Amino acid sequence: MFGGGEHTLTQHSLGRFVAEASTAALLQTRSEWERYGVGMRITAMETFLVPPRWLFLRIATDEGIVGWGEPVVEGRADTVRAAVAELSDYLIGQDPLRIEDHWQVLTKGGFYRGGPVLSSAVAGIDQALWDIAGKAYGQPVHALLGGPVRDRVRVYAWIGGDSPGEVAELTRAQVEAGFTAVKMNGSGQVGPIDTPARTAEVVARVAAVREVLGADRDVAVDFHGRMSLAMSRRVLPLLEPLHPLFVEEPVLPEYSADLDRLVAATSVPLALGERLFSRWDFREVLRSGIAVAQPDLSHAGGISEVRRIASMAEAYDVSLAPHCPLGPIALAASLQIAFAVPNFLIQEQSLGIHYHSGSELLDYLVDTEPFRFVAGHAARPAGPGLGIEVDEAAVRRAAQVGHRWRNPVWRRPDGSFAEW
Known part of the structure; x- marks a missing residue:
């Protein structure tokens, strides 16, 4: 609900349409809507704050x-x-299948x-x-x-752990679960130019994971924007013999x-983009020589x-x-893209991730089969729309x-702010 209640057609665009049509009688049947070129229309939008840290959106139409x-935005869900x-003021009463036109108006209309x-x-x-469009046409979004450009999508699993022994044990569990790639945090808190000991800790943890994985599996390392440019320049060459799949956010996006x-x-492939929000944000970054967006x-x-x-x-x-x-909804949307774009590499997913205490993405699905990963891969979704059925009651x-x-x-030992 949006504060005082669900946003509905009656509360918003219906009134404007009635005024323009001169009589409410024109709105009594679907055929009369179609006579005026309206077709299917959005009738309601609801949002749901759900644990552990997500926001879901439900858009309903007059066709059911x-x-x-x-x-x-994690930490800014409200x-x-x-x-x-605010955007629903424009969308209620609109044809949901005009996806591109809506995207243009919603992003540029203000x-x-x-x-x-x-x-x-x-x-x-x-x-x-897109979920509505796929269901209307009886097709998955991809x-x-x-159409699909691949038959299955490689996914990786997250591992936590602070010591080399911990990350090795957690990696072993993911290998036993069938994953061929894992991602790990490169470090905890890091100073602008940290000590040789802190540098050695980073390398030792990645080395412990590589030892478990062997040469036929992959490890991605997330610096999480915690490293300064100077620290990344120091650490990255030391990771080269361990052949990371990529190192993520080696610097903050503002740098x-x-x-x-x-x-x-x-020579380590560099990746970033979770804190970039449009093709314009990516334009200069793509020219820099990064390997992964x-x-x-x-x-x-x-x-x-x-x-x-x-x-x-x-x-x-x-x-x-x-x-x-x-x-689950974000992952389902990601997989639709993964099956549709030719330059896809690998998909992040959050099953078992350390951020999700007490709730899992499978808790919100009627059928968990779309997220059953076999040999570290997801099968192509066959269901219409995003390919999942959300458990609305849950x-x-x-x-x-x-x-x-x-x-x-x-905060650092001196009390100053440190990147999380």
């Missing part, structure tokens, strides 16, 4: 077709929820544009509209995007102008925009690995609990 999206409510909140609100709406210097300093389907404008970012990346020989430590129950998740705030 429902689409689901996941518009969220803010994104308010943005979705004087102030861009940023994580608006882009994430639009992203979840876009996911839900079929509407030109993207320095990426070309970092690319020149190492990581837009998030719940942050970077949804399926529509990530498909465009993937095409831009292909022109620079950059692979796509969608960022997705989120819930969502509504969880929304009664809600959440106020916030990321930790770290």
Whole structure:
């Protein structure tokens, strides 16, 4: 619900339509709507704050077709929820199948544009509209995007752990579960120019994972923007003998102008993009020489925009690995992109991730089969739309609990702020 209640056609665009049509009698039947070129229309939009830290969106239509999206900024879910409510003023009463036109209006129709909140609100709406379109046409979204370009999608599993022994044990468990790739945090808190001991800790942890994986599996290392440019320049060459699949966010996005210097300093493939929100944000980054672009389907404008970012990346020989430590709807949308774009590399997914205490993405699905991974791969979804059936009753129950998740705030020993 949006504060005072569900946004409905009656509360918004219906009134305007009646005024323009001169009589409410014209709206009594579906055939009369079609006479005026309206067709299927959006009748309601609801958002649900659900544990552990997600926001789900349900868009209903007058034909009974429902689409689901996941518009969220982790730690700012209520803010994104308010943005979705504002955008609903435009969407209620509109034809949900005019996805591209809606994307253009929602992103550009306001004087102030861009940023994580608006882009994430639009992203979840876009996911839900594609879900509706697929269900209306009886096809999975990837079929509407030109059809699949692969038969299965490689996914990786997250591991936690602080010591070499812990990360090795957790990696072994993922190998036994069939995964051929894992991702790990490169470090905890890091100083601007840290000690040789801290540098050695990073290398030792990655080395322990590599020893378990052998040469036929992969490890990706997430620096999480915790490293300064100087520290990344120091650490990356030391990781080269361990052959990471990629190192993620070697610097914060605000230092993207320095990426070309970092690319020149190492042979390790560099990846970033979870905190970039449009093709315009990616434009200069793609020119820097990164190897992997990581837009998030719940942050970077949804399926529509990530498909465009993937095409831009292909022109620079950059692979796509969608960022997705989120819930089932975001993952379902990511997989639709993964099956549709030729330069896809690997898919993040959050089953068992350490952020999800007490809740899992499978808790919100009627059928968990779409997220059953075999030999570290996801099968091509055959169901219409996003290819999942959201358990609406479970969502509504969880929304009664809600959440106020916030990321930790770290401080260095001297009391100054440190990147989390």
